[in-house]
Amino acid sequence: MTHRTKHKQTTFEIICVGNELLIGKVVNTNANWLAKKITEIGGFVRRITDVRDDLSEISSAVREALKRGTEWIITSGGLGPTFDDMTLNGVAKAIKRPLKLNKQAYQMLLEKYKEMFERGILKSLDITPERRKMAELPAGAIPLRNRVGTAPGVLIKFGRQRIACLPGVPAELMDIFENELLPIIQKSIKRVYTTERVLIAKDVIESALAPVIKEAMSKHPEVYIKSHPKGRESGVSIIELHITATAKSSERIEKEMEQVVQELKEKIVALGGTAEQ
Amino acid sequence: MTHRTKHKQTTFEIICVGNELLIGKVVNTNANWLAKKITEIGGFVRRITDVRDDLSEISSAVREALKRGTEWIITSGGLGPTFDDMTLNGVAKAIKRPLKLNKQAYQMLLEKYKEMFERGILKSLDITPERRKMAELPAGAIPLRNRVGTAPGVLIKFGRQRIACLPGVPAELMDIFENELLPIIQKSIKRVYTTERVLIAKDVIESALAPVIKEAMSKHPEVYIKSHPKGRESGVSIIELHITATAKSSERIEKEMEQVVQELKEKIVALGGTAEQ
Known part of the structure; x- marks a missing residue:
């Protein structure tokens, strides 16, 4: 893990x-x-x-x-x-x-x-x-x-x-x-490249997001996604997704990160929520 | 300790x-x-x-x-x-x-x-x-x-x-x-009584205070004194002394604490500093 x-x-x-x-x-x-x-x-x-x-x-x-x-x-x-x-x-x-x-x-x-x-x-x-x-x-x-x-x-x-x-x-x-x-x-220390992004998922609760995160991580083994529930705003649940990626090449990791973020956004929308970067 | x-x-x-x-x-x-x-x-x-x-x-x-x-x-x-x-x-x-x-x-x-x-x-x-x-x-x-x-x-x-x-x-x-x-x-949990005080010692540096603290603690085994250097104000060194005491009787510990604080104040003044509670 x-x-x-x-x-x-x-x-x-x-x-x-x-x-x-x-x-x-x-x-x-x-x-x-x-x-x-x-x-x-x-x-x-x-x-x-x-x-x-x-x-x-x-x-x-x-x-x-x-x-x-x-x-x-x-x-x-x-x-x-x-x-x-x-x-x-x-x-x-x-x-x-x-x-x-x-x-x-x-x-x-x-x-x-x-x-x-x-x-x-x-x-x-x-x-x-x-x-x-x-x-x-x-x-x-x-x-x-x-x-x-x-x-x-x-x-x-x-x-x-x-x-x-x-x-x-x-x-x-x-x-x-x-x-x-x-x-x-x-x-x-050994040289590695890391990059990170934050996605704010609204109107999807954490237990619904869990399988999406799991799938994204198994598809992209260099990526780690952690969800942080941030409470609710006028009844809408807010979850911060903190996405990090680590690899030996900086170019590859940036490209992979873009892909993951795109995929996550689509999945969140498909679940009826919204995703902002 | x-x-x-x-x-x-x-x-x-x-x-x-x-x-x-x-x-x-x-x-x-x-x-x-x-x-x-x-x-x-x-x-x-x-x-x-x-x-x-x-x-x-x-x-x-x-x-x-x-x-x-x-x-x-x-x-x-x-x-x-x-x-x-x-x-x-x-x-x-x-x-x-x-x-x-x-x-x-x-x-x-x-x-x-x-x-x-x-x-x-x-x-x-x-x-x-x-x-x-x-x-x-x-x-x-x-x-x-x-x-x-x-x-x-x-x-x-x-x-x-x-x-x-x-x-x-x-x-x-x-x-x-x-x-x-x-x-x-x-x-x-076992019942114990704790009490604490804070003394601010000015114009005495920590290495000079060290033996005073050591002496007070060996004289009062229920008391623990920790010094926190707080930097300097117009060239005068400021050290916060955090004094805690723990015992089975609340009365005894309050009395002992008063004694320790009094002794510390006198010692700090004798070192050429000031002590405020």
Whole structure:
């Protein structure tokens, strides 16, 4: 039922760390943003997991994702200086590597603190254990520069798999992802072309559309159609059809998409409804 | 690092099913809403998992949550009539029970369709295989009435564990949770009292606050403090401290909370910052 088995898209998992997500204090916009970015460049996000600031939960979530063979694991949150920022500890435990002071990360921290000190934000240049902690990375890791905040991002190669750890503060996560991680991901992932369309079907209910969708998908194996019921407007049911297609050639996939959309429109009209793009 | 080990709060996991979450099309507000509701009544949400509309992904996510011993598993999405609505199939596979036409659920569907037919929304009263599918529940399941949409919610007892399946349409999920599921959950979960406060610390950076937080938490084991950096305002760092406390007696926990807040304020001022509630 997934594209990926057919086109062998590179697989991703997103693991978000933070109690605030599990108590409903914060809506997980980081996962949404990352999933969109990864999908745009042709990656396949197979799972998103939110766990508490709990060492064994973090390490088991990472271990499970590695076991599933996922090629890229991206974590968000838990890189800061406080005791409950324990993502790197959890990752280190999952891959059985020690945490070590990373010289490059330490240098990045020193530069940050110096800059903050000079701007009067920081009152002392002391590298307390809490500050030093942000430069203690799993052995062999590569720090990723954080232009917005303090804690560097982290990239770890684990055999053929990759783990990237990003801060939970959205502006920092976005900065590191766009500027540091994206170029590395793009080099590493298999190229596929995806295209999408949205059809609004009115006056046909979802259970009547179901066999039409099924038929279109079995006729066009590169196409995936998902229906989203959008409620009713003056008694008329509205369903959004989200149509995606993935293939190795961009030309072929555009042509196939046009065909599917045309066929769906005709079927919806035949059922007594209307279809708009 | 978690409350729950101390107070044995009832554990919950939320599993959200839907490709739209994994491609970044939809922000997972359902998980946030459920997590908040569950936390409010004293439940402990340990994990949130988003999976694709994929049978083996759904069943393995459910199986993993059961294996972790989680007491309540709540799924959202994938209960509708289309081929990609496969949550009940995935749950049935995870608990090794067959899907069977549930008479009560079928009755609920018939009533819905009759009403829609009478209102002119439905053109035919035929119970197609796609419609019937929504009443095929894992053996032994109890349907939960859906006042908003068509697909009933589903409640399954699995030994001492419970699995509840809710539709992905937010209004339907909320309706079934509030009106059908909540009373059942409330009867089943252990009573604990939780209270929370927010302190805004200004002009002290997070790495300086870290040891203060650590000390307060070790002194007050029922209290959990999480710091959220909120950026800077005219050069002054702003950190939100989210303080939660959980205990069996409501009086004691309120008193302890007052104490913690007072202590934190004094420490923040001693560090040269300000603290506002």
